[in-house]
Amino acid sequence: MKKRLLLLCVFCAIAACDNSSALSGQSKKSDTLSADAAKKYSTEELLGKTLEEYELFEKEQQKKAEASQAQTQPEKMLKNGFLELAWEDLVAPGYDADSIIEKYSPLIDSLEHGSNDALKLYKKMDEEFNNAPANPKLADQKVSIPGFIAPLEQLNGMITEFLLVPYFGACIHMPPPPSNQTLYVKVAPDFAIRNEDSYEPIWVSGKLSVSKTATDIGTASYQIEDALISKY
DSSP: HHHHHHHHHHHHHEEEEEEHHHHHHHOOOSSSSOOHHHHHSSSHTTTTTTTHHHHHHHHHHHHHHHHHHHHHHHOBOOTTTTTEOOGGGGBOOOHHHHHHHHHHHHHHHHHHHTSHHHHHHHHHHHHHHHTTOBGGTTTEEEEEEEEEHHHHHHHEEEEEEEEEEEEBBTTBBBBBOOGGEEEEEEEETTTOOOOGGGTTTTTEEEEEEEEEEOSSSEEEEEEEEEEEEEEE
């Protein structure tokens, strides 16, 4: 009861000051808390505080909230300074590849596998996937992303160019993923990959460009040149 009476007195004093200022025609700024501000915290936190003290108190609370939020977020920067990406980070906000698959699923089920009609349908789906929008916020960022290799160019038995894809066998044993789930990679000198190592997942690191590249096995919406390669 005492707490409620004290808080009521604070609010009444504020109201009285505001009314007095309005009646006298003055625009003097009050050095006490407004009722709206007082509602945010408990009586013990506010009792006796001036407006300046409240503003300092508000800033401290904001810093604590930001620090708490930062602690709950996963660390995204690797030790080498590259931003670690997940494949969903490459998808433009609002784009949903699953909706394309769901749209065509009834037709796929009704067609004979390998028939001309089925091949035409797959081609139409590929066109939609190849027009999948990239995430423009990632342009020119130094990134690292894990994935699998779909080889393009080789030199002396070493893979120097490839498509990086999110799952094994994409573009080779199964249909290619959407273009915004594919990276065209040119390997930096001394980082070429042996054929026998091309079946394992890898990390690709480098400066990411939002640039569409069409190849014989798939289309990529992103590109990394002089890429650094490491084991996953």
